[in-house]
Amino acid sequence: MKKIASFTVNHCALLPGVYVSRVDYAGAEPVTTFDIRITRPNEELPMNTGTIHAIEHLGATWLRSREEIAHRVIYFGPMGCRTGFYLILAGAYVSSDIVPLLKEMYADIAAFSEKTIPGATPFECGNYRDMDLEGAKTYASYFRRYVLEHIGQDRLNYPSAGQPQETCRIESASALASPSGRV
Numbered sequence: 001m002k003k004i005a006s007f008t009v010n011h012c013a014l015l016p017g018v019y020v021s022r023v024d025y026a027g028a029e030p031v032t033t034f035d036i037r038i039t040r041p042n043e044e045l046p047m048n049t050g051t052i053h054a055i056e057h058l059g060a061t062w063l064r065s066r067e068e069i070a071h072r073v074i075y076f077g078p079m080g081c082r083t084g085f086y087l088i089l090a091g092a093y094v095s096s097d098i099v100p101l102l103k104e105m106y107a108d109i110a111a112f113s114e115k116t117i118p119g120a121t122p123f124e125c126g127n128y129r130d131m132d133l134e135g136a137k138t139y140a141s142y143f144r145r146y147v148l149e150h151i152g153q154d155r156l157n158y159p160s161a162g163q164p165q166e167t168c169r170i171e172s173a174s175a176l177a178s179p180s181g182r183v
Contacts (some may be wrong), residue, residue: 010159011041016147017155018095018102021086030092031074035158036102037084038143045080050132051139053078054117057125058109058136059085061118069101103148109140149155 005022019035039046047055060076063069072089087098112133120128147155 002122003034006035009035013159014041015155015159016040016084017151018099018148019156019158020095026090028108029090032089032091032093034087034089034093034095034098035079035084038139038147039083041081041083044083047078047134047139048132049082050130051135052082052085053127054120054131054133054136055085055098055140057119057131058112058140059105062105063087066101081127096151099148099151099156101108102145106140106144106148110144111139112137135169 014037016037016039021033021035024031024033046052056076056078060079063073063076072090074090076085076087078085089098117131117133119125120131122128136159
């Protein structure tokens, strides 16, 4: 099989941030895929499935409820590695274009005070029991405060490819950090 572009990103040097993963075309219309990286790959623990599932529901609902962007949202969902999310928008963008939107979205997720997560019923979701609202709020707060508030170019542009054997170190799961302090 052909190696896909996202597998050429140096995940050993990748920091939490907002990156343009790719720009594709649907006919003549550009479509931008963003890599919204919440945790540092292979350095911090990935989010648990309940946390990432709750952020998915809250984020997708929030984005599709915003008049200014809803018509451009194609997809918002988790990465398989559970270190972040993909956001796909119709149009051509650079990473910094969506930082203000993400600051607002993650602030609203961190402050979410309703008892029920949108779409978290057996009728609406195939795994509605696997939701961790407190985890979602913790990660959203962490990402907004420590990444989005003072984001620099090193967190808006992918790192250079480098030599994986020089930049990667493998840690045991017990040595990995977590913003919530939970494993």
